Amino acid sequence: SVRLLSNPSHLEAVDPVVEGWTRAEQTKRTSSALHVDPMVAVPVLLHGDAAFAGQGIVAEVFNLQSLPGYATGGTVHLITNNQVGFTTDASDARSTRYASDLAKGFDVPIVHVNADDIEACINAVRLAWDYRRTYHRDVVIDLIGYRRFGHNETDEPSYTQPLMYQKIKEHPTAREIYLHKLVAEGLVTEADGANDFETAYSAVAEAHKRVKATLASDPTEESEESTAAETETPRPSTRVARDTLLTLNAQLITAPDDFHVYPKLAKQLERRRAAVNDGAGIDWGTAESLAFASLLTEGHPIRLSGQDTQRGTFSQRHLVFHDDRNGAQWIPMENLVAAEASFEVYNSPLSEVGCLGFEYGYSAADPTTMVLWEAQYGDFVNNAEMVVDQFISSALAKWGQRSRLTLLLPHGYEGNGPEHSSARLERFLQLAAHGNMRVANCSTAAQYFHLLRDQAIAPTARPLVIMTPKSLLRLKESACALDDLAGGEFCAIIDDPVTSATPKQRKKVHTMLLCTGKVYYELELHPDRREAEDLAIVRIELLNPLPVDEVLALIRTYPNLEQIYWVQEEPANMGAWPHLSRPIGKRRPYDIRWDYIGRPRRASPSEGSAGSHHIEQERIVNTAIASSPIIAGRQTDIGSLQPADLAASADPKTASGS
8 A cells, every 4th residue: 555644845844754654664562572674664755856955854864764763674765856946947956966966975876767768767666676675775766857837837937947948848748758659669559548548537537526525525623622621631540559660670770690780870770779669769760761661561662762862861861771891782671571562762863853753753653652752952852843843733733643752852941051941842832722732841750750651541642742851850859759659640730738738828828939840949949938938839730731720729729819920940932921821810810910930031042151040040039939928028129139121010910911
């Protein structure tokens, strides 16, 4: 059979999606032993001559052809060479003689063939197939022809290529040339050719009518509420028995007797052993490994890839052990005793758009597999924004195409500058609608554990974007207990653990700080926090679909609440504030002030120096803590802590945008 994948108008965007889809079709994932058969499916990519040379994604996809985690046994590339790109001549479109010259750098054969020679074209395809079948590498066919009409039905190509199109008008079609050849050889008659043409034309015309009839019916579109609710309920249980976790952890930190684990890593593994056995202090890397391992024993395949993903950008993961004497590798996750599904983990090449497109294609081909792609830093996902826009966020609405793809994007302001601070949370939230994807920012290792498991076993497949931590990976306050994994669940919001303890303590609260992610700990660990008994700090862990009803219900449990602030590290035009300011602001009681504390609107995500960052971060946290009336009483004026461009609106209706 032949499958034509849904393809946006963005040139060559579908190339890595086809490769990932093919790899998924070739892979058997029903046991711990991974099996890939390149003869199960063959990827065929149709390129334009101008796009092949001009779009960088083509080179990225070529680079995947022989990599262990991405190879598909060879791709057949077919360049439909019209010798013009829309209105641009080849001399303006590329610096090489042939449109196919890019492929020379990847040591693949290139076959140039005249599109007017039908039999030569067929032979070129046969040659390409034989080469692919024999050597399992890519092959390129440069089909040199022409575009008889313009770029579309209404275009006039003679405006820009008058001489070329004068020749084209006088030139017989490929069908006419081949028919005359067959007639001259006495194989068919002119009448036979005419009849065959009418038969083929009628079949295409009839198919076109059926398509138009299908498109004539009005498409049904679900409401925002119904599709958002689909991502929320019912949620499956994500708990794992203590004994199971203990057994899995023992396997995850063990290598064969003759394997020499790097001494520094061996110490980390012993700390993991102690944390799990003691039932406390379980860090993010351990929680993640336990989530993956438990899913494998339940029959859920996992594929994880990204830049430096095997070890982890921040040396937090270590899924692959390296023998420090002979360089051998050991992957405990691939050798779990009770595993009923395959596990794959790959370090990707330094590519974002090609690799993310590949992983999307893989996940769309099999939405039951948990496919994860990790950015080295979340900031770098902007190189793959095309895949996010054209596939991840919109494929369900455009084509009914589902995916369980999970993006792990390290995010957090820690003084590393504009290129190593922000995964551009606001962009994903802006794209969120009709339950197309979930967006989360976890603050504890347990939350991360349960969210990963929920994503894998949820009955409805949808993409998930997680703002993953950096400094929190080793922050003891964000670690968890074994009981949190065995008996907890993912919580969309987390109430203040101190002020929510008793009704009496709730009555003391006059100010609530809402936040997400790392900034919670900067607020909670502030020296004045314990004195501010009238201040509650609440975390929103699930940012889309936004749990507005839960937030409002929580607000109502604080009877004396006077003001609520959203606190974030990102500038006011970034982060979660643009996404949640109106939904929460317009529905909260109007006698409660609703406002923002954070960086003012900025063109750049963060400051360019660590010193400036620390000054601004300290101002944000101090301003937030000083919103407590108790702390404010020690200040001459809380307003002195807020710069003019960040002044709080006195009118809550203005702040909410209503």
